[in-house]
Amino acid sequence: MSDQASPRARDLDIVLYGATGFVGVLVAAHLAAYAPAGTRIALAGRSAERLEALRTRLGVDWPTVVADAADAPALEKLAAAAHVVITTVGPYAKYGRVLAHACAAAGTDYVDLTGEVLFARASIDENHELASTTGARIVHSCGFDSIPSDIGVHVLHAQVEADGAGELTDTTLVVTSLRGGVSGGTIDSLRHQLDVVKKDRYSRRLAASPYSLSPAPAQEPDLGAQRDMDTPRAAEVDPSLRGSLAPFVMAPYNTRVVRRSNALRGFAYGRGFRYREAMSTGTSPLSPVLAALTKVGLGALAVGLSLPPTRFVLDRILPKPGEGPDERARRAGHFTVDVFTRTTTGARYKARVRAKGDPGYAATAVMLAEAALALVLDRAALPDSPGGVLTPATGIGDALVGRLRAAGLEITAGAIDD
Template sequence: MPLKKHDREYDVVVFGATGYTGKFTAEHIATSLPTDLKWAVAGRSREKLEQVVAQCREWNPDRRLPSIEVCPLTDDDLSALARKTFILITTVGPYSRYGETAFKACAAAGTHYLDVTGEVPWVSRMIARHSSTAAETGAIMISQIGLESAPSDLVTWSLASILRKSLTGTSMRDVVVSLRVKGAPSGGTLSTVLTLFENIPLREALASFKPFALSPVPNPHPASPPAPSLLSRLTGVLRVPILGLQTTSVADRTDGALVERTWGLLQTIPSRKDQAYGPNFSFKQYMRAKSFLSGLAVHLSLMIFGLIIVTPVLRSVVSKYVTPPGEGASFEEAQKDEIEYRGVAKPDVPGSKTRAFCRAWYKGPNYFLTGVLLGEAAATLLEDDVDLAGGIYTPACLGQGFIDRLDKNGFRFESKIIEDVPE
């Protein structure tokens, strides 16, 4: 499919290409996107960028190499960079510390924008500050399009899609997504989590995590899933039909905030209203537990980690011992990574025993999957008619075409209807 015509120097720029996630993104673009792509790698160090270009030559000697753009984190430099490209991908975090300059520059320049933040409070800020500008300039801006939190968003969209096809006109009620992950977080991810409350006040952060806080419209009637037992509330462990034994997920509200924004956007975007989930929608995410004891251990570990995050003294101590930003698992170690999402959705039909089921999985470096998500989102914007005006969107707003691209690149999706499921 031909690339869209535009008047920019580049189709895509990867800002932060010398970092851990940025290199994976550059590798996917070099090996998988069209060979006539006009692209560049950007960052502060020319020497490190030259090393990335040399690696691109090794990854794929038959394609056009990226140009180099040396770009400090200043308003003038990032504004100039944004005006040069049709799409800017940025992997420079923590976004709550470094991200707004690039976001603001793209909104003002009408440049499509992709990032991989998991910082919901920062996303909330960007929506409040820059939505109107993006709408005026035509910039399509999508945050959280990496491991945080695109998979859950796309699984939820897939569940709604198969329900609509199988039960014509049926809305979706409560959705439960189960996560299983094998692999270690990168230094950038750890730094982001540990510094979030240094950059955003706790009260503002907590407000952004409230249900449907990022949705453009309120949800006055969300579904109320059955309340867990006292034992489940204390231990975090419970059993979910179809999904099996589950425990607390570290990404529940991070992913939930994005999914709930999608819920609101699908009601308000003219081209997406036929994809709306329904008025009684709710979302919950867990992590798969191998056993009761392992599930309890995960739950308690997350409680302790949460205490560390909100306690400045503990944060300071832990920060000295974690993997530093820009680093992560070695290539050999990361080859053993796996990630899998399983989702179940209930139709908004009283007494129905029909359920939609979706499984999405990837084997290989988890952060390479983030590179795949970014690269294929860029390809979708470059080649497809996404029928979106300027604004701040979510990964699911790119629709089935985006999911199909991911499936062809190793992030596989399967959906089906299951009948006669007991409550």
């Protein structure tokens, strides 16, 4: 039995690694404000001075841990001391593999913010079997990528199942409202993945496969082509949806996380479950133009970051890692995603996930911190699992839903009445 089963077997409940980074500071502030008294938390990173300054700023007496992302012995010691490790240090393909493996080996639960297909696949290959043995829950993508997607489908499926309305078939997440800045860390992760796929044929095929994160790709249903940047017409998603749809930049990653959840659950969502994501550009006369410009712009960004001359220019324009919006802008941000489905009985359902705060910063910090708190404090409510490389839905599930609702997120699901 893993020592995860004993709630006081380790010195610390949570270690926050990357605590002095832009998002790390926001996560630390949320923990300082909302973690129950007695939760044993440590701040970790590369600089003792910056960690001490953060501790003073927060007014907490938490211990600090100095560890470099490439120092395997230090990260192994860090992992062995805690029940849960939170890491905000990316790009994860460059800086995350050692820590994820250390947590899997130590039987330590782990949460991060990755939206990187290649890193997640590497972690599955390196850590899933090991973590299943030690009992560690290695839960990637616990921020805006990919909690609204994964938890949105999770609650949608739960409501359909509770109503006896069959299984999910065509299911589409639509970002119906969004205000927030682009994360410098997300841009840096995109740069790194583009560099890798440009040089490596296997990585290109992996990044393009709709089932690249599946535990058993050969067992996935044959649903035809699933091009994650193609967008349907609004009426094809649901008769109630209006306006024009554009590609959603994180669809190529989020869709693979949701498909992994379905497969890890033995295809509980349905063997005919077909999932995609899009973004609404509104209902004004200009919305079709905005949708077309969004598609062209996303393609141009990928091409621009792939070519040295244009990358040189973009690197001076786009936000850099560690940069982000000021507090006023973070507070003004928000997002709403609606997940539409039609079931095998012909019923129509919709789930909604909505939050205040900049999606990539303020809202993400809440989601990441609450995911860690759920793993520490709500173990009886976690999904039954021996451990492994899991998703938010399969690794934390209803425990996370409850905590996010208590933290102010709107998470609902129900039938759509004609």
